[in-house]
Amino acid sequence: MKDAFIAFQRCGKHYGSHVVLEKLNASVQEGEFVTMVGTSGCGKSTFLKMLLGTETQTTGKLLFNGQPIVAEPSEDRGVVFQKYSVFPHLSVRDNVALGREFAESPLLGKLFGQKRRQALAEADQWLEAVGLAAARDKYPHELSGGMQQRLAIAQALIKHPKVLLLDEPFGALDPGIRKDMHALILKLWKENNLTIFMVTHDLQEAFYLGTRLWVFDWPQHEAQDSDQHGATITFDLPIEQRDELQASDLEFPENESPVLMEVA
Amino acid sequence: MKRIINLRPSRPLAVALGIVPFILILMLYSWGSDLRKAENERDKLLPSFTEIQKAVDRMAFTPSKRTGEYLLWQDTKSSLKRLLLGIVIAAMVGLVVGVLTGAIPLAGSHLGALTTVVSMVPPLALLPILFIVFGLGEVSKVVLIVIGITPFLIRDLDQRTRELPQEQLVKAQTLGGSSWQIILRVVLPQVMPRLMDAIRLSLGAAWLFLIAAEAIAATDGLGYRIFLVRRYLAMDVILPYVMWITTLAFLLDWSLIRVSKMIFPWYHTAK
Numbered sequence A: 001m002k003d004a005f006i007a008f009q010r011c012g013k014h015y016g017s018h019v020v021l022e023k024l025n026a027s028v029q030e031g032e033f034v035t036m037v038g039t040s041g042c043g044k045s046t047f048l049k050m051l052l053g054t055e056t057q058t059t060g061k062l063l064f065n066g067q068p069i070v071a072e073p074s075e076d077r078g079v080v081f082q083k084y085s086v087f088p089h090l091s092v093r094d095n096v097a098l099g100r101e102f103a104e105s106p107l108l109g110k111l112f113g114q115k116r117r118q119a120l121a122e123a124d125q126w127l128e129a130v131g132l133a134a135a136r137d138k139y140p141h142e143l144s145g146g147m148q149q150r151l152a153i154a155q156a157l158i159k160h161p162k163v164l165l166l167d168e169p170f171g172a173l174d175p176g177i178r179k180d181m182h183a184l185i186l187k188l189w190k191e192n193n194l195t196i197f198m199v200t201h202d203l204q205e206a207f208y209l210g211t212r213l214w215v216f217d218w219p220q221h222e223a224q225d226s227d228q229h230g231a232t233i234t235f236d237l238p239i240e241q242r243d244e245l246q247a248s249d250l251e252f253p254e255n256e257s258p259v260l261m262e263v264a
Numbered sequence B: 001m002k003r004i005i006n007l008r009p010s011r012p013l014a015v016a017l018g019i020v021p022f023i024l025i026l027m028l029y030s031w032g033s034d035l036r037k038a039e040n041e042r043d044k045l046l047p048s049f050t051e052i053q054k055a056v057d058r059m060a061f062t063p064s065k066r067t068g069e070y071l072l073w074q075d076t077k078s079s080l081k082r083l084l085l086g087i088v089i090a091a092m093v094g095l096v097v098g099v100l101t102g103a104i105p106l107a108g109s110h111l112g113a114l115t116t117v118v119s120m121v122p123p124l125a126l127l128p129i130l131f132i133v134f135g136l137g138e139v140s141k142v143v144l145i146v147i148g149i150t151p152f153l154i155r156d157l158d159q160r161t162r163e164l165p166q167e168q169l170v171k172a173q174t175l176g177g178s179s180w181q182i183i184l185r186v187v188l189p190q191v192m193p194r195l196m197d198a199i200r201l202s203l204g205a206a207w208l209f210l211i212a213a214e215a216i217a218a219t220d221g222l223g224y225r226i227f228l229v230r231r232y233l234a235m236d237v238i239l240p241y242v243m244w245i246t247t248l249a250f251l252l253d254w255s256l257i258r259v260s261k262m263i264f265p266w267y268h269t270a271k
């Protein structure tokens, strides 16, 4: 077996005496699309933050390409949050071009003339890819929620990250728009060789998008005093390719899903 | 019948309701002035409108016999120069320090305590010290304004900087931004319209410190003039001066918000 791209080895996270996550063991290969579900407050965002580098694990190891992960956000890990991921003071184009400006202008973080035109042209390509070309001169507050998330994705992808971290990125969107976003994220994932970790509270979405589904929960016998015991990945389900399948084909009430039944 | 808390005045009615109090005050004043004049023709407390008009003409449109200057304009120029200089310096210091303490935790924890203590010192109590250190000239008046409003600006901008969504700062880091680049491209531009808000809030205090400093030691300025003519009970000069100062304060506030809306449309429409 080849070395894991990302590996959690008996990883845990505590805040003081509050154990949020513990005994995380998992390895992920390049190109996987991991979807994560679990009750609210069980530590999914905390898990993403460890991957992102804004939180450091308290115990165990977190390896990225065999090395301890850099405990600070960096260009190889892009991120899209549920909201506030875009910059309100920059136009759509400038939001996307910012990543290039940071790279090419260390002192001012701003490009001028020919270099700026090149950065904007590259930004336009990414806006085209996420279907935002027509809105490139608008400001984020003029965009709908779905368009803002498209922008946040384009903004991240201009840096060609290896990993994309998504924390309930479509949680605030209408169902119809969410379907378009599913098609978009699958397309971008394939085209750009991304490894995606995505938290969602929509199990259908998790099944439809992922190649692998993780359920975060407290192991049953420890559920009583959950402050002393953290949640962990209680279920790791590979999902075979379901290209032709629509999300709506997987219809079952949230609480009666086969996975959660098995876990319970 | 709707509840009274749900009744809204129509536009013309709202305008009329807004004007009525002013007219009432003018009428009251004129009535009071007439009453006092009837009793004593040389009463100075409530000068008649003609007297006020003469005073305005003397101060604003006739060159002074002594200096050949138009006093009102001379006073306005001196006062505005001090006020604007003080505000600009305070704004720059407030912006730089506030953004640094707000964006850099290492800077914040140290300077925080200092600005908290400094902002407790009543600035007017420092005025004698300023006069001793900087003399009675322009510098101490400007410094008083700066000292008076900078602590507020620092604390406000520090707070506004901290209020920027953490998600944005994380996102900027994943886009490869260095601390400096992020402060320059993400934090600073978003704090600028908030600086305009903070300046508007501190305008009242700035005027207070300006007039206080001019009252105590100056040779011209709006504050100097009204305290000077107070000795002769010259209400006919003081009243139009106060109205003029009010107008200036209003115009300053109004132009700040106009400019802010022009330069930062994303800030005002997104709210």
Ligand SMILES: Nc1ncnc2c1ncn2[C@@H]1O[C@H](COP(=O)(O)OP(=O)(O)O)[C@@H](O)[C@H]1O
Residues within 6 Å of the ligand: A015, A018, A020, A038, A039, A040, A041, A042, A043, A044, A045, A046, A047
């Ligand atoms: N910075 C923090 N300090 C203390 N506790 C925290 C912090 N961040 C998260 N937690 C706690 O960790 C738990 C998991 O939070 P989170 O990862 O946001 O859950 P989820 O995303 O699954 O809803 C919660 O109980 C939360 O209160």
Ligand SMILES: [Mg+2]
Residues within 6 Å of the ligand: A044, A045, A046, A167
């Ligand atoms: Mg969460």
